[in-house]
Amino acid sequence: MSVPDEVLVVGASAAGLSAVEALRRKGYQGRLTLLGAEPHPPYDRPPLSKQVLSGDWSPERVRLRQPDALSFLDTTFILGDPAVGLDAAARTVHTAAGRVLTADAVVVATGLRPRTLPGQDGLAGVHVLRTLDDAMALRADLRSCSRLVVVGDGVLGAEIAATARGMGVAVTMAGPQPAPLAMQFGPLVAGLLAELHTERGVELRLGAAVVGLAGEHGRVTGVRLSSGDVLPADVVVVAFGAAPATEWLAGSGLRVDNGLVCDSRCRAADGIYAAGDVAHWHHEQLDALLRLENRTNATEQAVAVAGAILGDDRPYTPAPYFWTDQFDARLHVHGTLFPDAEVSIVEGDVAERRFVAIYRRDGKVTGVLGWNMPKQARLRRQELVATSMLVGGKS
């Protein structure tokens, strides 16, 4: 395979930027175009639910690179113009503004779109949190909010609840799990998180699915639960998952199934690659299709894609990693934590909220969790047994 003359990266967030940077770093000298749906230069999403929402950081602070670093990349940036179609055989991308962009290699890095509740559109006071503009809109509404209901008991929902509580907002968290992140962390750690949130004044209304919203005069008034209860609210954040942003790939001829399906080289078709949240690729070590929604995968998979474009014939086989900050708890997770795993505390002390937990399944270490012990958790990464990380697990 020859090195392409022109590469087009679709998606200008962490993965897209990382693909461009990695191509240049690896010596690629051809033309590069980065196409982004949002008007903003590449920015970082993890702080949106924390420092940006709280107001601790100005929106400028989340820019991933300063202007001089971006111009150094010698890349054409087309921002504020979403991709609306792809012809995979011709490697041609059509945009909302009518642009037609053709390249020898196309990198799909369009990320996720938040799931929403029926009736959510057009109801004032209801938010999602995916973009910088989303974060600013939610922040503006929280200033005069008397009761926020967070729909979602996963990472994003728990972070938003913690941040809003820190701003002095009255917060209720709703979701189907018995405790925040129970499906990811299992009962011990999720129980500790529930304790932490309760202690800090978050009202937990967990264990019942959210079925819809209540509203009056075009404004939200509450959240309806499957139990029949209605949780009153004047602001609601819907944070119960997201789906890969692939609707623009309809009719492209590519296989879309929970993301853009790729081989072990993150290649969807000849000259078409995917990186980040949108990529559903074959993890060779695990022999399974995997899609990771986390920040480190966005950059690392983009580096792998840059290598593949330049002829590097290696599978992409990462060990998953993510972190989450809630109140003063900073949790780091390496590998995969199965909720039914056998959990042992190997360092620190649960009572002091500073510990490292090892998750085992069939005697094999599948995950490591650090609670306010990031370095100590990372140093145990090598204990992970790669092939057992996903045995019988989620795909």
Next chain:
Amino acid sequence: MKVFVDQDKCCGAGTCVMLAPDVFDQRDEDGIVVLLDGQPSEGLHPIVREAANVCPAGAITVSDNA
């Protein structure tokens, strides 16, 4: 090359330490990045550049006019 770290942005992932342990470390108490060598030797430049690019918090910057 000059390397700068923003400890306020650092999330404690330790990605940089895994890539370039001669240049970066983490504090034992909270995992925040510690810069061991702000002007690494030329042989380390490629890996330090990669560390800056893949830092999940965008906390590392590199300037080349040195």
